[in-house]
Structures are given as C-alpha cells and as structure tokens.
Amino acid sequence: MNKQYYLSNNGTHIGPYTLETVMKKIESQEHQWTDYVYDEAMGEWVMLLEHPEFSAKLSSKPATRPSSVPTAASFKTNLKDKEWFILKEGNNYGPFCQLDLVQMLQEKTLFEYDYVWHAKLPAWKRVAEVEDFSPEAIRKLKESHEQELAEIFFRRRHLRASYGASLIVHNNKTVFRGQALEISAGGAGVLIDNPNLQPGQSLFLHFQPGDGVPPFNAVCQIVSKQYIKDGVSAADPVKYGVKFTTLSQSVRESIRNYTTAKVA
Structure with a gap:
C-alpha cells in the first residue's frame, strides 16, 4: 500500500493522496511548495518544500x-x-x-x-x-x-488576527519581556524590549493567556524586524515577526479556532 498524505491550505485539510498525486497537484499549480503536508510517520504538518520526500523531488x-x-x-x-x-x-x-x-x-x-x-x-x-x-x-x-x-x-x-497577551522571551542568554500584537497558527507579531535581536535567530516565547487563548510555550524563529521609532534607544521596543518552529498541535488548533472566529 502506498504511503498517504494530507494537504493543508487556508485551514482546510484534504486527502489522503499518494506522493505522485501530490506532485501532480503541485505541477498543475493546484497546490504550492509552501503548502503544508501531514505525514503520519512524522506525526506533524510539514511544509512541502521542507519535507524530505518531496524536497528530494524538487532538489533533483x-x-x-x-x-x-x-x-x-x-x-x-x-x-x-x-x-x-x-x-x-x-x-x-x-x-x-x-x-x-x-x-x-x-x-x-x-x-x-x-x-x-x-x-x-x-x-x-x-x-x-x-x-x-x-x-x-x-x-x-x-x-x-x-x-x-x-x-x-x-x-x-494562516489567518491572522489581533491578539493581546504579555510575553516572556528567552534567547538562551537573557530573559526579556514583550507584548503580542497579532497571532496566527504559523507565527506572531510581537513587541520585544530588545533592539538587538536579528532575523534568523531562535527564541523561546512564553505567551500569557489573552483574548480567550490559554497560555502556551513556543520555539520561534525571527523572520522580520521593524523599528517603531526613528531614534532607536535600548529602551525602545522593536516589532518582530516570528514563525513557530515548535508548537503543540493542540495549541495550533486553539489559535486557528481563535483567528477563524475573529476574522469571521
């Protein structure tokens, strides 16, 4: 029996499909390499571009x-x-x-x-x-x-919605405080009182409960950085965009339910 995969796009899960069927959907542009696929053996949703079996097809x-x-x-x-x-x-x-x-x-x-x-x-x-x-x-x-x-x-x-919750941020050296501005099942926009963090850097974030979402922990990667003021000082918070690299499926579903209700 061929291995089966499920696809996710805009919060909709469809399938199961064989690897060959998924590849045909990508070639016909019905799905993109940036869409997510669920692999039961891995037990998580992974971007097609980063899934070892599909990325092997692309990198060939x-x-x-x-x-x-x-x-x-x-x-x-x-x-x-x-x-x-x-x-x-x-x-x-x-x-x-x-x-x-x-x-x-x-x-x-x-x-x-x-x-x-x-x-x-x-x-x-x-x-x-x-x-x-x-x-x-x-x-x-x-x-x-x-x-x-x-x-x-x-x-x-991933649907995005405004989200107010305080944060505790750790970069393996120092603890900082922050504030969430928006959230999605894939990441968040946050204010952190440290202007020296850089895109590509990993962070551990602890989100306090807010707007109906329970407290949760997430390992994140910084993907964008925006100074709030022209004259930046060490005391000025900076807006960072982060993507979740480690997040439990139950928390991801909770966030997805929250953003869907907010946007609807």
Whole structure:
C-alpha cells in the first residue's frame, strides 16, 4: 500500500493522496511548495518544500551557474518563467518563477537573508541583494492591480488576527519581556524590549493567556524586524515577526479556532 498524505491550505485539510498525486497537484499549480503536508510517520504538518520526500523531488533538478555574466537581452524575464533557484541549508531547490518567490516572501517561507540564483546573476545572492525583490520592485508589483498579483499579496496560509497577551522571551542568554500584537497558527507579531535581536535567530516565547487563548510555550524563529521609532534607544521596543518552529498541535488548533472566529 502506498504511503498517504494530507494537504493543508487556508485551514482546510484534504486527502489522503499518494506522493505522485501530490506532485501532480503541485505541477498543475493546484497546490504550492509552501503548502503544508501531514505525514503520519512524522506525526506533524510539514511544509512541502521542507519535507524530505518531496524536497528530494524538487532538489533533483540541479541549478547550473553561468560561466560569464549574461547579456542585457537575457535579463528580460517573464514573471512566470521558472528560472529561479533557492539555496537552503546547503541544498538548492527549483526552478521557481519570480511570482513563486514573491509569494514565499509574503508568506514568510523565504527571507531576505536566504540565497537565490538566476541566470542573470553571476553567483548566489541574498534576496536582499537582488533588485527584483527590492522593496521598490515588490511595491510596483503590489500596486499593479493585476488580479493574479493581488491574489498573491492577499493569500495567506494562516489567518491572522489581533491578539493581546504579555510575553516572556528567552534567547538562551537573557530573559526579556514583550507584548503580542497579532497571532496566527504559523507565527506572531510581537513587541520585544530588545533592539538587538536579528532575523534568523531562535527564541523561546512564553505567551500569557489573552483574548480567550490559554497560555502556551513556543520555539520561534525571527523572520522580520521593524523599528517603531526613528531614534532607536535600548529602551525602545522593536516589532518582530516570528514563525513557530515548535508548537503543540493542540495549541495550533486553539489559535486557528481563535483567528477563524475573529476574522469571521
């Protein structure tokens, strides 16, 4: 009997499917590499891009580097051309189109510090160093009013809602205090009274009870950082976006129920 998988997208669980069926759904763009799959053997929901069996299918398509800097004519890339590759933890994945990467940036599954490559680049570069993904380029796409682009910017894998709860934050060295601003089953927006934390860093967060959600603990990774004031001092809180890397399924469901009720 073939191994079966369930897929999740926008809070809906469907399946079971075989690996081959899931791959067909990805190829037909019915599902994305950033959607989640449930593996009974692992006992948890994992992003397709990070699941070992599915990522092996993706990483089997190797990226090759150019021997010279491409000409200006080769820079004319369609947003839907699958010509981008991502480097994560020593493995390259792809090809993706530019719209795929924009969507990953919106969903916080690709970050400014991750490396990407395209035929017009002489080497792997961090997303923050690539003009196609600069704030100005993303803003132009967002303001283009194209329906397909609008769906990317408004599509979210996890519903988000305002959430007020105090936090205790630990980074294996020091304990800080914080305040939750918003929450989803995938992560949270929080204020922390430390301006020196950086994207990519792991944190342990203890959420006090708030707005009907019981207290819970979560291991998180910082994915974004925003200064609240122009003149930053050590006493000024900073808004951090975090994704949950370790969170019990019961807590995740509790948060999902909370955000669904708030948004409805």
